Amino acid sequence: MAEYKGIKGFQVQTRTEDPSEGIAGDFYYNSTTGQFKTVNTGGAPIGSWSSGGNLNTGRYGLGASGISNSSSLGFAGNNGSGVVNNTESYNGSSWTEVNDMNTARFYLGGQGTQGAALGFGGETPGKTAVSETWDGTNWTEGNDLNTARLSLGSGSLAYTEALCVGGWLSPGVAAQVESYDGTSWTEIAEMNTARNGVFVSGDNTNAITAGGSVEPGVQTKSELWNGSSWTETSEINTARYNGGAAGTYTSALIYGGSNQGGTVDAETEAWDGSSWTEVADLSAARNYADGAGISNSNAICNGGYTTTTVATTEEWSAADFQIKSVTTS
Numbered sequence: 001m002a003e004y005k006g007i008k009g010f011q012v013q014t015r016t017e018d019p020s021e022g023i024a025g026d027f028y029y030n031s032t033t034g035q036f037k038t039v040n041t042g043g044a045p046i047g048s049w050s051s052g053g054n055l056n057t058g059r060y061g062l063g064a065s066g067i068s069n070s071s072s073l074g075f076a077g078n079n080g081s082g083v084v085n086n087t088e089s090y091n092g093s094s095w096t097e098v099n100d101m102n103t104a105r106f107y108l109g110g111q112g113t114q115g116a117a118l119g120f121g122g123e124t125p126g127k128t129a130v131s132e133t134w135d136g137t138n139w140t141e142g143n144d145l146n147t148a149r150l151s152l153g154s155g156s157l158a159y160t161e162a163l164c165v166g167g168w169l170s171p172g173v174a175a176q177v178e179s180y181d182g183t184s185w186t187e188i189a190e191m192n193t194a195r196n197g198v199f200v201s202g203d204n205t206n207a208i209t210a211g212g213s214v215e216p217g218v219q220t221k222s223e224l225w226n227g228s229s230w231t232e233t234s235e236i237n238t239a240r241y242n243g244g245a246a247g248t249y250t251s252a253l254i255y256g257g258s259n260q261g262g263t264v265d266a267e268t269e270a271w272d273g274s275s276w277t278e279v280a281d282l283s284a285a286r287n288y289a290d291g292a293g294i295s296n297s298n299a300i301c302n303g304g305y306t307t308t309t310v311a312t313t314e315e316w317s318a319a320d321f322q323i324k325s326v327t328t329s
Helices: 004-008
Strands: 013-015 027-030 035-041 048-051 063-068 071-078 083-090 095-098 109-112 117-120 131-134 139-141 163-165 177-180 185-188 199-202 207-210 222-225 230-233 244-247 252-255 268-271 276-279 290-295 298-302 313-317 321-325
Touching (some): 063 117, 063 298, 071 109, 071 117, 071 290, 071 298, 163 199, 163 207, 199 252, 207 252, 207 268, 244 298
Parallel strands (some): 063 290, 244 290
Antiparallel strands (some): 027 035, 035 321, 048 313, 063 071, 083 095, 109 117, 117 131, 131 139, 177 185, 199 207, 207 222, 222 230, 244 252, 252 268, 268 276, 298 313
């Protein structure tokens, strides 16, 4: 009988314990448990939510940007008494107030990082097209959206590749999509289904949209953007809108929102490039929250609304790998 070394050219590595870090594809023997084991790709399905630091100003309908749950920005929103322009920066444990936006608003879009972000659209009250850029210190007004709107969808990656998707035109829902190049907005191909409160992950080159509302019908639809056109793809498991999103068009995470009956939702779903899978719920259901993160392994959900304005933050974390025992049957 051929030995493993003869086939692969090396012996199976023996370990006394499982590694704390691993490379997908590794194969070894755990001499303590007497099992052969493999290191497999991890990601969203094995993740969970944990509590983070509270916002200084609880609010809903805020914008967000950031690369992870330890580096993000939350801006504007409604504190329950009115529209605000507060901006706060998060370091993984606490929020710090920084310079305000120029235009107070809520139900706006946000994209970018903690140090280079974009906030656009929203309600002042009254829909607005105003777009502002953040340089890490101050907000500066730039070129407006072509179509003023609120309750819109926005991407999760670099602000110089921002995407503004759908929204509420007051009255009516929008199918219009706009792309940002770092200076100005350009109208591009419309979604197949007009909706507001849509979840968006990705940027103006590649993105996925999910859910949303066509007033009053809440959607399960998902559409993929390839830089030139939208294509319908696998639907989400639970129809909802106005929640948080993070990740890319092949690795996305959506969470919270409102479902068809208007009930606030805690469900989280992960996208692997072909289908949506229900994963661990938020600790507390909320809608009109926002989220950030460039990966479905590391994201943040902050603020929102239940029966009152929310200040809490939740952090999503998922291991980059998982270890499985080799079994035979």
